Amino acid sequence: MPLHASSMSWRRVTFLSVPIKCGQMRFLTAEAKASAGRLDGKLREKTLTLDTLNPQVKAVEYAVRGPIVIKAGEIERYLEEGGTKPFSEVIKANIGDAHAMGQKPITFLRQVVALCTFPELMDSPSFPEDAKRRARRILQGCGGHSLGSYSASPGVECIRKDIAAYIEQRDEGVPSDWENIYLTTGASDGIMTILRLLVSGKDSSRTGVMIPIPQYPLYSAAISEMDAVQVNYYLDEDNCWALDINELHRSYQAAKQHCQPRVICIINPGNPTGQVQSKKCIEEVLHFAYEENLFVMSDEVYQDNVYAPDCQFHSFKKVLYEMGPEYFNSVELVSFHSTSKGYTGECGFRGGYMEVINMDPEVKAQLVKLLSVRLCPPLAGQAAMDVIVNPPQPEEHTFKQFHQEKSSVLGALAEKAKLTEKILNAVPGIKCNPVQGAMYAFPRIFIPPKAVEEAKASPDMLYCLRLLEETGICVVPGSGFGQKDGTYHFRMTILPSIEKLKVLLGKVRDFHIGFLKEYSGLE
């Protein structure tokens, strides 16, 4: 296997001098050549430094892969190299990465993608006919019948049609037009693209983007990168992180003083908060968006991840439809979905789609143009998305295994959601809302005043760093998602196996109790 070149090894390689012959160049002296990084003894400045970097990039924050996670990686390497810590492994509960936590892929999905990748397998008797039929159909829709061709920028036509059919079925007959479906490179890509269309203006006409707090930090990062204005509306922690319509009004009115709020983003089921919105709540949001002429972005990537028995996923689109044509025919709504979550957890395939409702046809043409610059989403991800929206049916041979695998994943997640809530709530100084859906717990933690004082800027960062260093558990500080001033949280995934999750939660409990003792002066 290839060797790894040290970054410093160039110093050991003989310098190959090449005469420069252009009339406009000075001939270099031997001295100048020998003086690394300098010409004529003058240090050449870097073109790109932190000072000259695009300030909008500098402003971006993304805690899910932020300082704690970088630190976790360092500790992991340290352990690999034989270093010792009070623990033997780092448990990464920072990111919704199911397979990395041991979840197995859905066999049928992988069979279809493998068949598309290497069509010679169509002759293999070990692949089921159901999978071959789907793979053949996908390849029929690809240029040259190959996954190696670009698709049309909005995606492969037959996959777009399958997605529309899936949405119709999910929404009990509410129609879906396949030409409103756009495949994406994960949901993040779609969210960024739609924001790119919406965000413009300077000074007081800057675009305000309403986002929930706590939020998934893709939103705040995109808003920073695009120099838009982040308009926070706070979810109600005391009411299971529900969205309160009065808070939407407050937030909107306050924002109008200094920007033009044009978009409202909703995450349902919530990330990091795990709440599942009621139908009534969704109606209120949509009515609000209707009245205030807001564009609605509905992040529904956890639509299959609902665990609480009294909760149900309602798509924004279906609710909009049921509110009547005056709403359904006018509110601009984009809904996002992904292969990365649900029961498949296929993050690495970077598959996803968005459904775009009521977009002005001229704007749609602009959207297609913008998508076309990046050519197309990855075809393997598109194929994976197709399996999710077009899974084995009861009459198909593969149905039983598929159904078993799917139920097993979702059943375990429901159990882990409950377990997490229960164990965390038994710890003094931790309060965790029910994990109704999604893949995370976002418990509130009491941090003693002495620790708050010591930490200065971010007490939850101190807490999470200490947790990492003492237990090897990597979670993300609540400040990375946003939280009410003076409250502290962390986000952890519920993805580790039940066994590992119990160990993890036990360690969190012990750490927390120790932390409280230490900072309450009881030690």
Place this chain on the structure above:
Amino acid sequence: MPLHASSMSWRRVTFLSVPIKCGQMRFLTAEAKASAGRLDGKLREKTLTLDTLNPQVKAVEYAVRGPIVIKAGEIERYLEEGGTKPFSEVIKANIGDAHAMGQKPITFLRQVVALCTFPELMDSPSFPEDAKRRARRILQGCGGHSLGSYSASPGVECIRKDIAAYIEQRDEGVPSDWENIYLTTGASDGIMTILRLLVSGKDSSRTGVMIPIPQYPLYSAAISEMDAVQVNYYLDEDNCWALDINELHRSYQAAKQHCQPRVICIINPGNPTGQVQSKKCIEEVLHFAYEENLFVMSDEVYQDNVYAPDCQFHSFKKVLYEMGPEYFNSVELVSFHSTSKGYTGECGFRGGYMEVINMDPEVKAQLVKLLSVRLCPPLAGQAAMDVIVNPPQPEEHTFKQFHQEKSSVLGALAEKAKLTEKILNAVPGIKCNPVQGAMYAFPRIFIPPKAVEEAKASPDMLYCLRLLEETGICVVPGSGFGQKDGTYHFRMTILPSIEKLKVLLGKVRDFHIGFLKEYSGLE
């Protein structure tokens, strides 16, 4: 298979009225409900229209998938639905999409990706051990040994190491540090990301980005989207599209009057122009970048596509190294590569990488942060990239077949490059530079003054539209890439099979002669 829902079918579905109970909402009258798209009889305006769209998005142009290509799609559908035209099929020579033009995938690459996708195949005797070894190694580097996990944002570590080793070998020992390698979602994604770091400033401090004219329109599109200033330097058509250092100076000095030129982009081998830069030329560019403190972006996605016997690919990095440590230790350079071109043509996998040299460490941390917001490039694309940089070696069983397939693709491309030049140059009023590399011809076409007058804004658009409508051949007008005022070109790929290419070129010839006759008043 799922049915396709008509966009209009919602009108036929019964309206499901749902009472709205929030205190802050007015109850709706039955009349208001019945009035589609209106509430209280007032038409609700769209939030997002062409007027309110981000003007930077509006400014984006991307001819490779522009109006001509949309028209071609319409004609294709018309033919499919039984319509008649003077031709039976549309030939899409507008985009470098090899598989769509019939090129077969490299077997070994697909075997490795299929094994990674469905590791159960490791037990199959029909997969070669060489491929299994690579797949196992890649999966070892993936979380949970699954292609479904997120990788680190810069990519899978062992793939980054393979890429660094490949670069060292390609550049005859010039060292490459794997920590300077970042996997990307195709090269386009990398180019956009690096520009995003560099572009900022307002008014006269806006960032100037030097690009060749003609260029690949990703550059102009990205520059528009980011509100930077496009600084054109013209390639010398009379000298095989060579880059002339004097023209660089002219362009730079002129740009300095109204912006801050900070970046120079080079495409080598050229797209759409097909020229392969000499070592001397690259030295001149690098010296210029050194002197003027420019950041260098070197688009080298066609590095394997060199056909002219007197031409050779020289990487910018190797030339920089050979210029001595004062250059190699200071000039900031990013080189881009891709799975989409070369002999693999795996566009749909969206694989690619960039090597980043001399970037300020603080800026690198910002780059990683920016990448992390989008989580990671698709894993199947990363695996495909790994095969390209770590192909079968002579001692491996798979070498022979791999080598045959590779040579067959590259040999055919070389033949088609020559054929295209020869046939086009035999047509009166067409002049085509040698296609030294890449995948395109960019012939200059004479358009009679009468046609220029008739076309007004874009005579080459008129020409290409007529060509499409009369022959079914889809090429892209030169104006989409940029050309000197008063000169006209089109870009066509050399990807169709030799047989089809001959037919295509014959049709272009006949069309061109007819066009000349028509507009010279000879008909």
